[in-house]
Amino acid sequence: MGAFNFCNAEILRAIAEAAVELKTPVIVSTSQGEGVFLGFKQARSLVNAWQEQLGLDLILHLDHGKSLDIVKTAIDAGYDSVHFDGSGLSFAENVKLMRQVVEYAKQKNSIMVEGELGYLRGASAPGQKVIIKKKDLTNPAMANKFIQETGIDSLAVAIGNIHGIAQGGQDPHLDLARLSEIQQVVANSAFLVLHGGSGIPDKDVKQAIKSGIVKINVNTELRVAYVNALRKFLQDNPHETTPYKVMEPVVAAIKQVVTSKIRLFNF
Numbered sequence: 001m002g003a004f005n006f007c008n009a010e011i012l013r014a015i016a017e018a019a020v021e022l023k024t025p026v027i028v029s030t031s032q033g034e035g036v037f038l039g040f041k042q043a044r045s046l047v048n049a050w051q052e053q054l055g056l057d058l059i060l061h062l063d064h065g066k067s068l069d070i071v072k073t074a075i076d077a078g079y080d081s082v083h084f085d086g087s088g089l090s091f092a093e094n095v096k097l098m099r100q101v102v103e104y105a106k107q108k109n110s111i112m113v114e115g116e117l118g119y120l121r122g123a124s125a126p127g128q129k130v131i132i133k134k135k136d137l138t139n140p141a142m143a144n145k146f147i148q149e150t151g152i153d154s155l156a157v158a159i160g161n162i163h164g165i166a167q168g169g170q171d172p173h174l175d176l177a178r179l180s181e182i183q184q185v186v187a188n189s190a191f192l193v194l195h196g197g198s199g200i201p202d203k204d205v206k207q208a209i210k211s212g213i214v215k216i217n218v219n220t221e222l223r224v225a226y227v228n229a230l231r232k233f234l235q236d237n238p239h240e241t242t243p244y245k246v247m248e249p250v251v252a253a254i255k256q257v258v259t260s261k262i263r264l265f266n267f
């Protein structure tokens with residue numbers, strides 16, 4: 001499944017329209033910063049409205065929640081799924097907080113919980129200069145231990161993926177052998193998630209799906225489509241001041257990116 005980030009009504013509209021045209025359920029995510037900007041309850045209401053109007057399955061997900069407090073805020077606002085990102089913590093600390101997230105999520109209905117192990121470099125923007133180190137990658141045995149000790153439903157893995165798009169336009173190749181190893185050790189105890197879905201060559205994406213990835217997060221390519229379309233429209237139409245006219249090509253550009261990603265993921 002594609003998981004697409006949004007921080008305002010027009011990005012969500014573009015994702016929802018692409019999904020309904022392709023008759024595919026999608027995950028719509030807000031990162032911590034995106035959720036704070038839009039409002040967690042506002043995100044929930046907007047997603048509800050699109051679901052009702054389109055009869056579509058949209059899963060509202062918190063992406064990279066960095067504290068228990070922010071995860072609780074999203075759950076209390078009615079999110080369907082949460083990602084606690086403790087990848088910057090020690091293994092023990094990550095497990096400890098992750099367990100608290102799982103406990104909170106499970107006592108409030110059946111909310112899906114995603115954890116993260118391994119270190120993902122970069123940020124959701126183009127032009128990333130990153131050097132991936134071997135120790136950044138998810139260790140298969142530790143991944144299994146992490147899943148068993150926390151009870152998470154899905155695990156974000158570091159297999160050579162980065163956040164954002166690498167300088168030069170194409171990300172480094174994924175370590176697909178490492179992914180297969182993780183998949184074998186973890187078996188079916190958790191879904192595997194690929195972050196940093198922007199800039200990855202299509203053939204790597206397809207191979208990752210064949211090797212067990214079931215959720216792919218995409219943000220930067222949507223952000224780039226957004227600002228490029230907006231910049232072009234304003235340059236071409238310097239006197240236009242009606243926001244919904246300005247936003248029309250922006251929605252179309254994002255929709256195009258989401259459509260091509262969904263097609264790629266459903267190959």
Ligand code: G3H
Binds near residue numbers: 165
């Ligand atoms: O959590 C969000 C994703 O990992 C986004 O990655 O900005 O490289 O598409 P991306």
Ligand code: ZN
Binds near residue numbers: 064195196
């Ligand atoms: Zn991510």
